Amino acid sequence: MAQINNFFENYLKQESFFVNREILLPSYVPEEILYREEQMREIANILAPALRVEKPSNLFVYGKTGTGKTISVRYVLHSMSKVAAQNNLPLKCVYINCKLKRVADTEYRLIAQLSKEFGQEIPSTGLPTDEVYNIFYKLLDQHKQIVLLVLDEIDQLTKKIGDEVLYNLTRINTELQKSQICLIGISNNLVFAENLDPRVKSSLSEEELIFSAYNATHLQEILRKRAEKAFKEGTIQEGVIEKCAAYSAREHGDARRAIDLLRIAGEIAERSGSSTVKISHLDEAEKKIESDKIISSAINQPKQFQSVLYATLLIALQKKNFFTGEIYEVYSNLCRQTKLNVLTQRRISDVLAELDMLGIINAKIISKGRYGRTRDISISLEENLVIKMRELLEKSLQLSS
DNA sequence: AGGTATTCACATGAAACTATTCTCTGAGTTAGG
DNA sequence: TAACTCAGAGAATAGTTTCATGTGAATACCTGT
Numbered sequence: 001m002a003q004i005n006n007f008f009e010n011y012l013k014q015e016s017f018f019v020n021r022e023i024l025l026p027s028y029v030p031e032e033i034l035y036r037e038e039q040m041r042e043i044a045n046i047l048a049p050a051l052r053v054e055k056p057s058n059l060f061v062y063g064k065t066g067t068g069k070t071i072s073v074r075y076v077l078h079s080m081s082k083v084a085a086q087n088n089l090p091l092k093c094v095y096i097n098c099k100l101k102r103v104a105d106t107e108y109r110l111i112a113q114l115s116k117e118f119g120q121e122i123p124s125t126g127l128p129t130d131e132v133y134n135i136f137y138k139l140l141d142q143h144k145q146i147v148l149l150v151l152d153e154i155d156q157l158t159k160k161i162g163d164e165v166l167y168n169l170t171r172i173n174t175e176l177q178k179s180q181i182c183l184i185g186i187s188n189n190l191v192f193a194e195n196l197d198p199r200v201k202s203s204l205s206e207e208e209l210i211f212s213a214y215n216a217t218h219l220q221e222i223l224r225k226r227a228e229k230a231f232k233e234g235t236i237q238e239g240v241i242e243k244c245a246a247y248s249a250r251e252h253g254d255a256r257r258a259i260d261l262l263r264i265a266g267e268i269a270e271r272s273g274s275s276t277v278k279i280s281h282l283d284e285a286e287k288k289i290e291s292d293k294i295i296s297s298a299i300n301q302p303k304q305f306q307s308v309l310y311a312t313l314l315i316a317l318q319k320k321n322f323f324t325g326e327i328y329e330v331y332s333n334l335c336r337q338t339k340l341n342v343l344t345q346r347r348i349s350d351v352l353a354e355l356d357m358l359g360i361i362n363a364k365i366i367s368k369g370r371y372g373r374t375r376d377i378s379i380s381l382e383e384n385l386v387i388k389m390r391e392l393l394e395k396s397l398q399l400s401s
Numbered sequence: 402a403g404g405t406a407t408t409c410a411c412a413t414g415a416a417a418c419t420a421t422t423c424t425c426t427g428a429g430t431t432a433g434g
Numbered sequence: 435t436a437a438c439t440c441a442g443a444g445a446a447t448a449g450t451t452t453c454a455t456g457t458g459a460a461t462a463c464c465t466g467t
Contacts, residue, residue: 108446125446126424302449324411347450349412365412369460372410 016232017270017277023230024263026256033075034225035218036068039211043076046207047182050091050146051084055173055180058204062190063211066254069186070152072211077148090145092118098157105157107165111136114149133168137175144178155189163197170203213253220245222255223262231266237276240265244282261285291385297358299392304343307334308351310393312361313386316379323374324349338397352377 022028033040049056063069077093084091094117096104104110111132112122118139122132140147149169151157158166172181185204187193193201214222223241241262248258265285269277298309311331315322328345335342343351352375356363363375379386 106447123424125422126444128445304449343449344451345411346413346452350450353412365458367458367460368410369458370407370409370462371460372408373457373459374411 017235017266018230019232020230021263021266023226024259024266026260029071029074030226032225033068033071034222035214036072036211039068039209040072040076042209043073044080046209047076047080047148047184050148050182051080051087051089053090053144053146055146056148056182057206058170058183059185059207059209060193060205061184061186061209061211062192063188064190064213064253065188066252066256066258067211067213068255069211073150073184073186077150080148090143091148092145093148093150095150095152097152099153105160107161108132110157110165115139137172140172140179140181141176142178147179147181148184149181150184150186152186153188154185155187155192158192158196163200166200166204167197170200214249214255215253216245216249219249219253219255219258223258226259227262230263231277235266235276237278240277240279240282243279247282247286257289261289264288291382291388294358294360294381294385295389295392298360298389299396303340303397304347305351305355306393306397307331307338307340308348309355309360310334310390310397312355312377312379313390313393316386321376321378323376324352325374327352327377349375 023030043059043061046059047056061069061073074095077095081091081093083089094114096110096113096117098104098110102109104113108129109124111129112124115122115132115136118136120135120139122135154166166183166185169181169183183204190210193205196204220242223245227236227241244258244262244265248254248261261282262285265281266277268284268288269281272281274281298306301309308327308331311327311334312322314334315326315330324345328348331348332342334340352361352363355361356375359380361377362380363377365373366376367373381389
């Protein structure tokens with residue numbers, strides 16, 4: 001008990017590195033966006049007619065993750081709606097992220113969410129889809145207005161449910177009497193539009209804009225700018241920001257992840273009682289991010305996934321590579337122990353494919369000739385991560401042994 | 402030896418089914434006038 | 435008679451099962467030399 005008290009007291013006494021940690025969180029919007037002036041001007045140009053209550057061209061924004069697409073679009077829209085509000089213009093900006101689970105990842109939910117933005121709650125189930133469309137139409141057409149609709153991560157949406165929704169949305173304008181709607185799609189996937197219905201494609205990408213990745217210099221400036229505000233002066237050792245930028249530029253060019261990396265390095269340094277943030281903390285942060293990602297993706301999976309994963313981990317104790325059939329064996333025994341229903345091998349095959357996608361296991365389809373075709377599976381994690389994962393899964397599956 | 406056919410053990414696809422969650426509707430019930 | 439309750443019908447969705455079809459190369463089986 002005394003120990004705990006001491007801990008808290010020390011914790012309080014210890015000075016924090018951060019002046020304002022929030023600045024390094026992904027949700028923070030800086031008041032100035034570096035190296036994106038050109039793109040933002042472009043966006044503004046394209047969307048400007050909305051202020052004259054004319055429908056702007058539909059816009060399509062491409063670019064990899066963390067290249068500032070979302071933030072730039074939101075920034076422009078934000079200032080537009082400010083101007084619109086001042087001049088009393090009928091402009092409405094709606095931002096929807098299509099990837100959010102249980103919010104906008106199906107046709108029904110997307111339209112329901114849109115209606116919600118217009119102040120009309122729609123039950124999460126129970127209504128037919130076209131009914132929801134009708135409600136939405138009516139809402140839109142209540143009075144004359146221009147609607148700028150941003151669909152972020154639009155590729156995720158079409159990957160899941162096809163492009164019918166988009167077709168409907170592009171067609172809305174012909175049905176509306178008073179209002180006009182302008183679509184702004186944001187996609188991480190550069191070749192996303194390729195496999196889209198040609199009609200949708202042409203009407204959706206009347207204008208296109210491509211965001212290229214930041215290079216190391218850009219990232220460095222961005223990081224420095226944020227770090228200045230977030231950290232206390234002199235807490236970051238020389239070279240840390242440079243290293244962080246260089247690493248991120250080489251690996252992914254993703255500004256968000258670079259900032260995350262810096263923040264976590266700071267947290268690690270703080271916790272370890274070091275006086276400054278050093279390069280070694282960066283390396284540690286890198287590892288932590290990697291393993292956290294994997295662990296949380298495993299823990300957030302349903303029970304059946306976890307059972308399959310646990311079964312694979314069990315086999316991995318004995319040998320390095322193994323096959324679908326073996327996992328199924330172990331898995332079904334496991335289920336019998338835990339009183340979980342045993343799923344078919346067909347299903348397990350899919351589960352394994354998904355675990356592969358998540359990067360938790362390595363699976364390669366091989367042919368063993370006369371002895372059939374199967375996945376050649378191995379664990380792609382470090383040993384201590386495997387052990388940690390096993391403990392967590394045991395807890396989560398409530399295994400006693 | 403060289404060529405062809407088989408065969409295994411799954412992979413992959415499509416469709417149908419199930420359980421859950423939620424709304425809407427209308428019949429039956431209740432309480433107050 | 436108005437307000438309330440409650441069961442049943444109908445929807446959307448995620449997770450599965452069922453049925454059907456595909457597949458790559460090690461082996462088995464020929465065939466002609």
